[in-house]
Amino acid sequence: MHEQRTFRAQLAIATQRLTSAGIDQPAREARHLMQHACALSAAELIGEELSEMTFEQSSAFFDLVERRASGEPFEYVTGTACFYGLELECSPATLIPRPDSEVVVDEALTRLPLGRTARIADLGTGTGCLLIALLKNQPGTTGIGIERSSRAAQVATANLRRHGLSARASIETGSWDDWTGWGETDLIISNPPYIASDIIETLDESVRSHEPHIALDGGADGLAAYRSIIHLARSQMKPGAWLVFEIGYDQGKAVTSLLEKAGFDAISCGQDLGERDRVVSARR
Numbered sequence: 001m002h003e004q005r006t007f008r009a010q011l012a013i014a015t016q017r018l019t020s021a022g023i024d025q026p027a028r029e030a031r032h033l034m035q036h037a038c039a040l041s042a043a044e045l046i047g048e049e050l051s052e053m054t055f056e057q058s059s060a061f062f063d064l065v066e067r068r069a070s071g072e073p074f075e076y077v078t079g080t081a082c083f084y085g086l087e088l089e090c091s092p093a094t095l096i097p098r099p100d101s102e103v104v105v106d107e108a109l110t111r112l113p114l115g116r117t118a119r120i121a122d123l124g125t126g127t128g129c130l131l132i133a134l135l136k137n138q139p140g141t142t143g144i145g146i147e148r149s150s151r152a153a154q155v156a157t158a159n160l161r162r163h164g165l166s167a168r169a170s171i172e173t174g175s176w177d178d179w180t181g182w183g184e185t186d187l188i189i190s191n192p193p194y195i196a197s198d199i200i201e202t203l204d205e206s207v208r209s210h211e212p213h214i215a216l217d218g219g220a221d222g223l224a225a226y227r228s229i230i231h232l233a234r235s236q237m238k239p240g241a242w243l244v245f246e247i248g249y250d251q252g253k254a255v256t257s258l259l260e261k262a263g264f265d266a267i268s269c270g271q272d273l274g275e276r277d278r279v280v281s282a283r284r
Helices: 005-018 026-038 044-046 055-069 074-078 099-111 128-135 150-162 196-204 224-236 252-263
Strands: 080-083 087-088 118-123 139-146 169-173 187-190 240-245 265-271 277-283
Touching: 005 026, 005 055, 005 128, 026 044, 026 074, 044 196, 044 252, 055 074, 055 099, 074 080, 080 099, 080 128, 080 139, 080 187, 087 128, 087 150, 099 187, 099 240, 099 277, 118 128, 128 139, 128 169, 139 150, 139 187, 150 169, 196 277, 224 240, 252 265
Parallel strands: 118 139, 118 187, 139 169, 187 240
Antiparallel strands: 080 087, 240 277, 265 277
8 A cells, every 4th residue: 555645645735735825724624625526424534544545536636625725715616515504506606605694594584474484585596595594494485586697596596406495496597676576575685796896806815716796796885786676675575574685794874774765664783693784684
């Protein structure tokens, strides 16, 4: 046996490569990349550490390591992301679901009627993470995701299938401007583009260079999407329905003001785990 070809030895080489590239938690990421490349569980990898990797396994593994070392986000390298305890398909056509967004789901769940059927719409659904988390946690719900990117819509559709939700929800490719289901929906949730245009170039390189700008760019002040959705919701949402937004950490007052001026009530602003404003909800 050639020691340098064992899983353990290759793991050490990969960890060193990721360390030199400035990746946080390089050993942890190297193990996860090896599990992904070789289709091994954590326990299986432990059992294989002293075995030799095949050429195909090693090649596939180090291809992933080099992509990660170049700065490509881990979730794009593996094609999966975890959100609200769910594993989701993820691609460069979609934003990467983040833990901060889980409080948006928490807030929306408090607005859904317990023990009754309800209809949900997710505007700008991306991976479908918000919609899917709500559907999985409220069995009496059905829903739709609206997504203008056809590639992102394909990812969301695949995630509905992955979680056995295709009979309860669908993904529609198009703009929320053209969507006609406002009046049949009990709750509308959205994580719209909310980064001001001139701020995008100052974002972390992994976001700026890899995540889709169409899902980030919220116009000159970051509020363009909120204005659009609130304008449509004011005239088309049914009375008593809820609107739940993810917002940027400094947008709580601005989005709350837009909702107040549009005549919404029961408006509230909630924080994420870092105690930053992250979610605004309002009733039509």
